[in-house]
Amino acid sequence: MTGNPENNAGQRDPEMHELEAEFGSIMGLLRDGPHDVEPVEPSADLWSKIELDLTAGSQATSASEAPVAPAVTPADASATTEAAAESSNVVSLADARASRGKRAAIFTAVAAAVALVAVPVGLSLRSDSSNDILLAAGELDVLDNAASESAVVELYDTDGNLWLDLDTSRAAGDGEFLELWLIEADENGEVADLISLGQIDGSGAYDIPDDVDLDRFSVVDISVEPDDGNPEHSGDSIHRGIPTS
Amino acid sequence: MTLTATLPRVEAWRVPAAAIGYIRPVPPTLEERFVAGDEAALKEAFELHAPLIIGLCRRLVGSEAEDLAQQVFVASxxxxxxxxxxxxxxxxxxxxxxxxxxxDHLRAAGRRPQTGGGEPQDMGEIQAENGRITDRMVLTEALSGLSEERRTVVELAFYGDMTHAEISEKLSMPLGTVKSHVRRGLEALRAELGVSHDRQS
Structure with missing residues (x-):
């Protein structure tokens, strides 16, 4: 299916025209249609040749006492995997927090009360951009014995804005809704403070206000709330957990 | 009086003492392990991407595609x-x-790619043509990585030659959502294209 320049939507559509200045070259390539590169299975010995090249390269580098590049040999993969995990490009939550610490504010009861009626935002903001940096993630505990249900959260930084990507099959029943919270737990595990991120409608992306200190509000909580106009937490939590880096 | 003092059923909220125990860190991705030097990640990358990379190399240099693909994996x-x-x-x-x-491969071999028909005249043209082939492949592959809804909108806009309004009507989707999908989709594709344009080796 190739774009037809004689009947081009870009020429008929003012919305497209607006994008031309910024994305013109990409739009032109897209209109050429999908690529026509046919995958070709590698020959049986291609991988061996690559291994050989890398081993030879490593030995040559070692001989010249330059920084050693690891050879591709049947090494202990688990050890390298651990090393990879330690030095991965996932930004540590501690680092991210440190950079945000200066603008973190003490969350007062008044501020929390305001946040309790906050509207959920950005339901379509799923992570598919290279600007999204994964800071932390985790699968939340199920608190209501619904063993077949799950909730996975990922904390992202997109150009300095933090947001949670929630993936859950949960849905609210009639006369109730689900609400997403961040909780500060004290040293005894008691709830010291909490912030509502708003009502949720299953999976989606939910912004975290700029002034929230995630060192304090580190627990993610999902509750079932009766549709009774009371903005306070019902106490009926169905998922809870701490995403980690 | 603090807000929390008014909360119902506070006891029921007790965060489990083993809170840390239910943390499930996300394992590093293939890309992250690759950068960190995990040799198993290179093998996985080869198994995953070799067919497409060899296919691309065939379009770029012709029959010596595997030689070029070998260089690509070693250089990467x-x-x-x-x-x-x-x-x-x-x-x-x-x-x-x-x-x-x-x-570099074609210069070293002193030959032109075997693209079949309409063969470019000089290295400048070959360079431009190889860039176009690669860009199209990168964009198409990146498109497949978008969410289904966004991919559908972008495909209709560019492969289907439909206006935003036509897409909105076809998918029963608000015009603003169509516009947002197209823009965010293009931003994602541009980022992916940028990675392929970096001077890597």
């Missing part, structure tokens, strides 16, 4: 620290290496 591993997984995919980055190396 040796310069892996220059790859930034937060900016795009390993596949796009490798495609970019294939593009750059194809020109």
């Amino acid at each position: 591993w040796n310069s892996r620290e220059r790859f930034d997984p937060t900016k795009g995919s390993l596949k796009s980055w490798m495609a970019g290496i294939a593009r750059f190396k194809s020109i």
Whole structure:
């Protein structure tokens, strides 16, 4: 299916025209249609040749006492995997927090009360951009014995804005809704403070206000709330957990 | 009086003492392990991407596609620290290496690619043509990585030659949502293309 320049939507559509200045070259390539590169299975010995090249390269580098590049040999993969995990490009939550610490504010009861009626935002903001940096993630505990249900959260930084990507099959029943919270737990595990991120409608992306200190509000909580106009937490939590880096 | 003092059933909220125990860290991605020097990740990348990279190499240099693909995987591993997984995919980055190396490969061999018909006249034209082939592949592959809804909108806009309004009507989707999908989709594709254009090795 190739774009037809004689009947081009870009020429008929003012919305497209607006994008031309910024994305013109990409739009032109897209209109050429999908690529026509046919995958070709590698020959049986291609991988061996690559291994050989890398081993030879490593030995040559070692001989010249330059920084050693690891050879591709049947090494202990688990050890390298651990090393990879330690030095991965996932930004540590501690680092991210440190950079945000200066603008973190003490969350007062008044501020929390305001946040309790906050509207959920950005339901379509799923992570598919290279600007999204994964800071932390985790699968939340199920608190209501619904063993077949799950909730996975990922904390992202997109150009300095933090947001949670929630993936859950949960849905609210009639006369109730689900609400997403961040909780500060004290040293005894008691709830010291909490912030509502708003009502949720299953999976989606939910912004975290700029002034929230995630060192304090580190627990993610999902509750079932009766549709009774009371903005306070019902106490009926169905998922809870701490995403980690 | 603090807000929390008014909360019902506070006891029921007790965060389990083993709170840390239910943390399930996300394992590093293939890209992250690759950059960190995990040799198993290179093998996985080869198994995953070799067919497409060889196919691309065939378009770029003709019958010596496997030789070029071999160079691509070796070069990508040796310069892996220059790859930034937060900016795009390993596949796009490798495609970019294939593009750059194809020109060196053809110069060294003193030959032209066997593209079949309409063969370019000089290295400048070959370079432009190889860039276009690679860009199209990177964009198409990146498109497949978008969410289904966004991909559908972008495909209708560009492959289907439909206006935003026509897409809105066809998918029963608000015009603003169509506009947002197209813009965010193009932003994602541009980022992926940027990875393939980085001078990697």
